[in-house]
Amino acid sequence: MSTAVERFGLMLARHPGSIQVVQWLMVAVYLFLLVVPAILPAPDADAHLWNNLRLFAQFVFWGLWWPGVMLITLLTGRTWCGLFCPEGTLTEWASRRGLGRPIPRWIRWSGWPFVAFVCITLYGQLISIYDYPDAALLILGGSGIAALAVGYLYGRGKRIWCRYLCPVSGVFSLLARLAPVHYRTDRAAWNAAAKARPDRSIPIRAVDCPTLLDIPRLTSAAECHACGRCAGHRNAVSLVVRSPNQELVDPASPSTRSQAVILLFAVLGIATAAFQWPISPWLLHLKLNLAAWLVEGGHYGLLGSAPWWLLTNHPEANDVFTWLDGGLIVAYMLGGGLLLGALLALWPWLAARLLRDARLPWERLAMSYAPLGGISLILGLTMLTLAQLRAEHLSPDWVPGLRMALLAFGSVWSLWRIFVLIRGSAAPQARRIAAGTLMWAPVIVMDSLWYQLFFVW
Numbered sequence: 001m002s003t004a005v006e007r008f009g010l011m012l013a014r015h016p017g018s019i020q021v022v023q024w025l026m027v028a029v030y031l032f033l034l035v036v037p038a039i040l041p042a043p044d045a046d047a048h049l050w051n052n053l054r055l056f057a058q059f060v061f062w063g064l065w066w067p068g069v070m071l072i073t074l075l076t077g078r079t080w081c082g083l084f085c086p087e088g089t090l091t092e093w094a095s096r097r098g099l100g101r102p103i104p105r106w107i108r109w110s111g112w113p114f115v116a117f118v119c120i121t122l123y124g125q126l127i128s129i130y131d132y133p134d135a136a137l138l139i140l141g142g143s144g145i146a147a148l149a150v151g152y153l154y155g156r157g158k159r160i161w162c163r164y165l166c167p168v169s170g171v172f173s174l175l176a177r178l179a180p181v182h183y184r185t186d187r188a189a190w191n192a193a194a195k196a197r198p199d200r201s202i203p204i205r206a207v208d209c210p211t212l213l214d215i216p217r218l219t220s221a222a223e224c225h226a227c228g229r230c231a232g233h234r235n236a237v238s239l240v241v242r243s244p245n246q247e248l249v250d251p252a253s254p255s256t257r258s259q260a261v262i263l264l265f266a267v268l269g270i271a272t273a274a275f276q277w278p279i280s281p282w283l284l285h286l287k288l289n290l291a292a293w294l295v296e297g298g299h300y301g302l303l304g305s306a307p308w309w310l311l312t313n314h315p316e317a318n319d320v321f322t323w324l325d326g327g328l329i330v331a332y333m334l335g336g337g338l339l340l341g342a343l344l345a346l347w348p349w350l351a352a353r354l355l356r357d358a359r360l361p362w363e364r365l366a367m368s369y370a371p372l373g374g375i376s377l378i379l380g381l382t383m384l385t386l387a388q389l390r391a392e393h394l395s396p397d398w399v400p401g402l403r404m405a406l407l408a409f410g411s412v413w414s415l416w417r418i419f420v421l422i423r424g425s426a427a428p429q430a431r432r433i434a435a436g437t438l439m440w441a442p443v444i445v446m447d448s449l450w451y452q453l454f455f456v457w
């Protein structure tokens, strides 16, 4: 008998028309909230998010939508991508009407998710994407146009943009690997269905998988957009509940170096630096000293401003970045973020050297920290939610406790994953204990950084 989760997957497969209606409604709402606030005047001092469209759109986009999408992906896999994402809908629509060219090799480069995430995070911080609707329109609108163009050029009704180039696909892949539900293929049933059909000369209808996945060999939820189109196919594919640690321990679902790099250097490194820099006293101190030194020396070039699409420039809001600000933000995020990533990568690398177990390379050990990465993103993104609520004099006093509880949850989950992985190693016990102890270091580092951000600065 099928479970409620399986029935939900089948329901998605049976109602593609309803899903498309929802998807195009999302496109309409998304475009409205992206474009209209950008042409409205700046809000008055007495405006609120419930009576000013600019403030409302800002809260919906960055206070609710962005952390909400991370949470939904962590809990349900990439359902946002497969069922709701406006860029996915647009790129697939363009691909159905486009040139249908084969996917070039440069698009398949596995480094794009990392590079695109870093570039969009840096650029977003430099032009203050969270604060100004013209900045949001420039970046999200540009990303949407790129998705349309890639869809028009490549694939036949597929989501080539989402699979290979979307700047957040690497992060979503990491989170989806932790989801407690996934689409599972029963290989035996899949093959049996092919043999059992009465007329073997008639091919079985193929699944219209938008991300071109090899469904019979599906071993990971990382690339699956959870669209449900394959549910029930050949009576072999179903949406099922699983352990959130299944992909970590399943040898059929290997962890790649690019995923480990995204987790350590992009999610835990550069994204953490992006959450830190606006309130970092170190950066402020350095900036004041450098500015004083430049003034003393009569070097005013770096203290000038730039167009808003290069560096934040909103004098009406008293918010203008100088070239010095821009340079320091880039240095803090790239230098500090990559340094932090390298510091975090050192410990799984050392642990793998100690274990000398071919089944446990450093990349797989590093994936133990995925829960901490997911929770870090949610903590960082909800800082904005809380700042927006504080501006409306809504600041629940249970927030600090909830933050610590979430951080503890992500840390304990990561430590549990370390234990599960290393317990299964064939290495001698002394080496396993030493490796397990080393693996604690990144958890302690990240917890200390978050504590400093929330309670010291």
Ligand code: SF4
Pocket (backbone or CB within 6 Å): 082, 183, 207, 208, 209, 210, 211, 212, 213, 215, 218, 223, 224, 225, 226, 227, 228, 229, 230, 231
């Ligand atoms: S495997 Fe493909 S068709 Fe099936 S749910 Fe995932 S993305 Fe959709």
